[in-house]
Amino acid sequence: MDRTEDLHEEKQVFIFDTTLRDGEQSPGASLKKHEKLQIAHQLAKLNVDIIEAGFPFSSPGDFESVQQIAAEVNGPIIAGLCRATPQDIEATWDAVKLAKRPRIHTFIATSDIHIAAKFKKTRDEILQIAADMVALAASKCHDVEFSAEDAGRTDRFFLYKVLEAVIDAGATTVNIPDTVGYTIPDEFGRLIRDIRLNVPNIDKAIISVHCHNDLGMATANSLMGVMNGARQVECTINGIGERAGNAAMEEVAMALKVRKAYFEGCHTNLNTAEFYATSQMVSELTGMPVQPNKAIVGRNAFAHESGIHQDGFLKGRDTYEIMHPQDVGLSKSSLPLGPRSGKAALKAKLMELNLEIPENVIPEFFEAFKRFADEQKFVNDEDIAALVKNFDSARSSAV
Numbered sequence: 225m226d227r228t229e230d231l232h233e234e235k236q237v238f239i240f241d242t243t244l245r246d247g248e249q250s251p252g253a254s255l256k257k258h259e260k261l262q263i264a265h266q267l268a269k270l271n272v273d274i275i276e277a278g279f280p281f282s283s284p285g286d287f288e289s290v291q292q293i294a295a296e297v298n299g300p301i302i303a304g305l306c307r308a309t310p311q312d313i314e315a316t317w318d319a320v321k322l323a324k325r326p327r328i329h330t331f332i333a334t335s336d337i338h339i340a341a342k343f344k345k346t347r348d349e350i351l352q353i354a355a356d357m358v359a360l361a362a363s364k365c366h367d368v369e370f371s372a373e374d375a376g377r378t379d380r381f382f383l384y385k386v387l388e389a390v391i392d393a394g395a396t397t398v399n400i401p402d403t404v405g406y407t408i409p410d411e412f413g414r415l416i417r418d419i420r421l422n423v424p425n426i427d428k429a430i431i432s433v434h435c436h437n438d439l440g441m442a443t444a445n446s447l448m449g450v451m452n453g454a455r456q457v458e459c460t461i462n463g464i465g466e467r468a469g470n471a472a473m474e475e476v477a478m479a480l481k482v483r484k485a486y487f488e489g490c491h492t493n494l495n496t497a498e499f500y501a502t503s504q505m506v507s508e509l510t511g512m513p514v515q516p517n518k519a520i521v522g523r524n525a526f527a528h529e530s531g532i533h534q535d536g537f538l539k540g541r542d543t544y545e546i547m548h549p550q551d552v553g554l555s556k557s558s559l560p561l562g563p564r565s566g567k568a569a570l571k572a573k574l575m576e577l578n579l580e581i582p583e584n585v586i587p588e589f590f591e592a593f594k595r596f597a598d599e600q601k602f603v604n605d606e607d608i609a610a611l612v613k614n615f616d617s618a619r620s621s622a623v
């Protein structure tokens with residue numbers, strides 16, 4: 225059977241947020257219990273499908289935090305991460321079982337590099353452990369996700385065998401992580417496609433992708449995963465995470481939204497208007513600032529400063545904007561004034577501030593503005609008011 229035909233029937237892409245687990249593993253980003261709960265409530269408002277609340281066996285604090293989120297946050301599935309060992313799985317089940325929809329997410333590394341360095345075991349032994357531990361998890365929870373850690377560097381044929389075995393053992397989602405951010409979009413897309421073509425029971429599980437950003441390709445790799453049949457994307461707010469971070473949820477979701485036709489109707493169920501508030505909250509609580517030019521949620525993502533862009537934008541927003549700021553939770557675009565701004569934006573600003581400069585002296589005022597702007601990085605509203613005042617008084621004394 226050609227699986228490439230039936231794959232596009234299911235168009236919903238589940239969003240698996242791991243801000244509280246992988247995101248919190250960012251150096252210096254650790255969060256307190258009440259802060260994690262606050263973020264989890266906000267993620268529910270954003271309408272993510274799954275919240276990975278933590279790694280319960282890693283510390284008593286994380287256990288309590290996952291348990292609290294499972295008990296108190298309604299809406300999304302609540303997942304806990306665990307290694308493929310009985311103690312880890314027990315602890316994770318204890319932490320998530322209070323959720324209305326709990327998930328156990330267990331993982332084991334499948335690449336030869338990891339198997340040799342971390343486990344000193346054979347591939348067959350790893351295969352057996354994976355299947356046994358998924359079966360154990362499935363005996364407790366009907367929603368089990370399995371991750372083949374370092375899948376991006378795992379031997380293809382071994383990966384197919386592991387996935388087939390864990391799906392037989394009860395895994396309902398199989399996650400393909402590019403743990404070290406090594407793959408290239410086309411290559412990663414082909415990996416997902418080949419999994420669909422070569423794992424005989426793959427239609428019994430959802431394929432998930434989990435991409436890291438070491439080469440700046442986490443979002444692109446995730447989207448290529450979707451193009452090739454993945455229907456769950458693991459990601460974080462602001463792209464925080466180990467090392468260079470994870471795929472940024474806001475980028476993946478807005479790419480699917482803005483380019484819906486290109487992605488053949490694949491969509492998320494996110495309330496994207498909550499992105500800005502969520503981004504700000506995660507940034508404040510983790511202490512990790514968002515770079516101004518960050519896609520979607522950066523301070524400058526909807527700001528136009530150059531004169532040509534400002535003029536075009538004022539004539540028709542579509543000239544320089546591919547999405548509405550309201551779609552991500554901003555009230556409007558901004559036209560910050562600076563040395564490269566033009567007359568059109570300056571006039572728009574004067575109107576916004578209810579300041580009047582007679583039409584015939586606008587060129588003269590524009591020159592005064594330019595001289596001022598050349599000295600400054602930004603020209604704010606107070607500066608404009610002061611410029612108008614000085615300009616007026618200079619003119620009246622000249623009369």
Ligand SMILES: [Zn+2]
Nearest residue numbers: 246403434466
């Ligand atoms: Zn990761």
